[in-house]
Structures are given as structure tokens and as C-alpha cells.
Amino acid sequence: MTAVLPRAATRVDEAAVRAALGTVVDPELDEPITDLGFVRSVTVDDSPVGGAVEVHLRLPTSFCAPNFAWLMVSDAHDAVSAVPGVGRVVVELDDHSDSDLINRGLAAGLGYRGTFGHEAEESLDGLRATFVRKAHTAAMERALTALLRADPSADVRAVTLGDLPADAAEGLRRRRAALGLPAGDADPVLLREDGTRPGAADAPMVLRRARSVRISVDGNAHFCRGLLTTRYPGSEADQTPRPDDRPLIPLEVR
Numbered sequence: 158m159t160a161v162l163p164r165a166a167t168r169v170d171e172a173a174v175r176a177a178l179g180t181v182v183d184p185e186l187d188e189p190i191t192d193l194g195f196v197r198s199v200t201v202d203d204s205p206v207g208g209a210v211e212v213h214l215r216l217p218t219s220f221c222a223p224n225f226a227w228l229m230v231s232d233a234h235d236a237v238s239a240v241p242g243v244g245r246v247v248v249e250l251d252d253h254s255d256s257d258l259i260n261r262g263l264a265a266g267l268g269y270r271g272t273f274g275h276e277a278e279e280s281l282d283g284l285r286a287t288f289v290r291k292a293h294t295a296a297m298e299r300a301l302t303a304l305l306r307a308d309p310s311a312d313v314r315a316v317t318l319g320d321l322p323a324d325a326a327e328g329l330r331r332r333r334a335a336l337g338l339p340a341g342d343a344d345p346v347l348l349r350e351d352g353t354r355p356g357a358a359d360a361p362m363v364l365r366r367a368r369s370v371r372i373s374v375d376g377n378a379h380f381c382r383g384l385l386t387t388r389y390p391g392s393e394a395d396q397t398p399r400p401d402d403r404p405l406i407p408l409e410v411r
Contacts, residue, residue: 167242169208171201174243177236178212184228184285186378187292190214193378194385194396195229197251209245210237215392216253217384223255224277224284227269230259252388286336290350293332295374298367300325300346314360316346375399 179191197213234248249260262272270277301313318326319342333340338352355363386393
């Protein structure tokens with residue numbers, strides 16, 4: 158009888174794990190945890206029967222909101238677990254006031270409410286949706302401001318997703334898919350929160366409000382980067398900063 162040999166396992170390398178972690182975003186800052194420098198270490202034990210991966214995360218302060226911390230740690234665990242060839246996964250949060258609680262709950266598969274008990278919110282779905290809406294608003298404003306910088310006379314109400322560069326359009330489509338907003342090539346970039354297109358009289362205010370959201374998101378991200386480098390000297394080498402914003406042009410919306 159001919160022996161049946163086991164199928165060769167997919168080999169796991171650190172680059173694949175870090176690429177998976179790059180899909181995990183800070184819910185408030187709307188940036189990958191890899192760009193923010195929140196990934197402290199990645200260790201891969203690539204055995205023939207399935208790679209074991211251990212990831213350590215760090216945050217700018219020990220008192221970052223526990224619900225935000227849980228989202229990032231649990232999302233990181235899910236992302237790494239989905240990498241082909243990965244077997245055992247350990248993701249731990251270091252140096253946080255709730256590190257022991259979060260790490261223990263994640264390891265036991267208790268979920269957010271099972272981990273935090275009566276302190277947990279009813280659901281994290283609402284929190285996610287709130288920050289996806291903010292992320293969409295900020296991405297919408299970035300795309301239109303970039304267009305206005307190139308052509309200050311552009312009619313932003315007429316700009317559609319199909320008019321945008323591929324990367325800007327893809328970012329908006331992804332966020333709109335999560336929110337159930339229109340995302341076809343012919344759909345306008347400038348939308349109210351409810352997905353409707355503003356009228357000519359309302360458009361300037363809609364864009365100004367979007368700009369205030371974007372400035373807040375970017376400002377918080379810049380602040381958190383600074384806090385992280387203060388808390389962990391040398392961590393700036395692990396960060397990928399957003400491109401510096403140029404001075405804003407006068408806002409004219411036709």
C-alpha cells in the first residue's frame with residue numbers, strides 16, 4: 158500500500174502577518190495600526206504543521222479608551238488568524254490599564270461583553286458605525302480639497318466617484334459600502350450624512366462641516382503619534398505619517 162503523505166503546509170512569514178495587520182485601523186483615527194506604530198512586535202514560529210504567531214500591540218497612553226483598545230486587539234487577532242498557514246495566534250496589548258483583562262478575555266474567546274461584563278456597552282456595532290461615518294466624511298473632504306487645490310474653480314457638486322483618482326475613489330467606495338451609501342461611478346462625491354446630495358445653497362456648509370471633521374481626525378492622529386514617540390522613544394521609526402497638509406485654499410463651491 159502506498160503511504161499518503163500530508164499536504165505541505167503553507168509557510169508563514171512576518172511580511173504576510175504585517176500585511177494583515179495593515180488592514181486593521183484605529184477606529185477613531187482611521188489609519189492602519191501599522192502606520193501609527195501601534196504594532197510593537199511580530200514573532201512567527203513557522204513550523205511545518207502550521208505557523209504560530211505572537212503579536213504585541215502598544216498604544217499612546219495607558220488610559221486609551223478600553224472599547225477602542227478592544228476593537229484593535231480583537232480585529233488584529235481576526236486578521237492574523239485569516240493569514241494562510243497560520244495556526245495558533247496570540248495577540249496581546251502591552252502597558253494598558255486594562256491589558257490583563259483584555260488579553261485574558263481575548264485568549265478565552267469571551268468577546269467584548271463577556272470580557273468587560275456590566276461595564277461593556279450594549280454593542281460595539283454602533284461605535285464602529287459612528288467612526289466609519291466620520292472616516293467617510295474626512296475621506297470625502299480630502300478628495301474634494303485635493304481637487305480644489307488643482308482647480309479652484311471646480312464645481313464640487315458635479316464631481317463623481319468616477320472622476321477621482323483610483324485610490325481616493327476606492328477609499329470612499331469601501332467606506333460607503335459599510336454605510337450603505339451610493340458608490341457607483343456616477344454618484345456624487347459630496348453627500349450629506351444621510352447619503353443625499355446637497356443643493357447648491359447647502360453645499361458650502363456641507364463641505365465646511367466635512368473639513369472640520371477631517372481636521373479633527375488628522376489632528377488627533379498627529380497628537381497620538383507624538384504621544385506614542387514620547388512614551389516609546391524610537392517608535393517613530395515604525396510610523397508612516399500622513400502627508401503634510403498644504404495651506405487650505407479659500408473655499409468656493411458653485
